[in-house]
Amino acid sequence: MKIIAVGRNYIEHAKELNNPVPSKPVIFMKPDTAVLKDNKPFYHPDFSEEIHYEIEIVLKVAKEGKHISEKFAPNYFEEIGLGIDFTARDIQQQHKEKGLPWELAKSFDNSAPISRFIPKSEIADLYDLNFRLDINNNTVQKGNTKDTIFSFEKLIVFVSQYITLKKGDLIFTGTPHGVGKINIGDRLEGYIEDEKLLDFEIR
Numbered sequence: 001m002k003i004i005a006v007g008r009n010y011i012e013h014a015k016e017l018n019n020p021v022p023s024k025p026v027i028f029m030k031p032d033t034a035v036l037k038d039n040k041p042f043y044h045p046d047f048s049e050e051i052h053y054e055i056e057i058v059l060k061v062a063k064e065g066k067h068i069s070e071k072f073a074p075n076y077f078e079e080i081g082l083g084i085d086f087t088a089r090d091i092q093q094q095h096k097e098k099g100l101p102w103e104l105a106k107s108f109d110n111s112a113p114i115s116r117f118i119p120k121s122e123i124a125d126l127y128d129l130n131f132r133l134d135i136n137n138n139t140v141q142k143g144n145t146k147d148t149i150f151s152f153e154k155l156i157v158f159v160s161q162y163i164t165l166k167k168g169d170l171i172f173t174g175t176p177h178g179v180g181k182i183n184i185g186d187r188l189e190g191y192i193e194d195e196k197l198l199d200f201e202i203r
Helices: 011-016 089-097 152-160
Strands: 003-007 026-030 051-053 055-061 077-084 130-135 138-144 170-172 187-192 195-201
Touching: 055 130, 055 138, 055 152, 077 170, 077 187, 077 195, 152 170
Parallel strands: 003 170
Antiparallel strands: 003 026, 055 077, 055 170, 130 138, 130 187, 187 195
């Protein structure tokens, strides 16, 4: 299982980080050791003083495929969930300034909490889907899938030209604006519409 993540897929998020709006998907990866399941607590690492939360809709790949056409892309995922792309923003900034890769900022252990998954057949409209992140009962991020720059299908098409997708792979589809710092003691709750899928603490 691999995690394929998409950066800057919401215009307002790209702007808040002073990044250009991409003309092609920005792709990076996390290892399977980044996954944090079952609402287990996230232990704040010592190597960063600025871990940021980024709430995202996650697609679970349903079958193997490469060079997938957009026409068939919907057949490659049957479930969606929520994930958080934890980012060591201080490390990321240092690496950006030196033109270095982001892995240390994005791929550390437990940097990808994921929720349980729900069948997409239960979703009335995948492209009018509200999701949000609350921290300590305050909403810090709100997004709607209608605001993606690249649709779920276009992401599948793009990634599959370079990387074979396999059953069980996870695609993090990008975060809306409002990212910010976590602190020890915070409680994070993630929702798709009014259904709570994430609920865990920072320790």
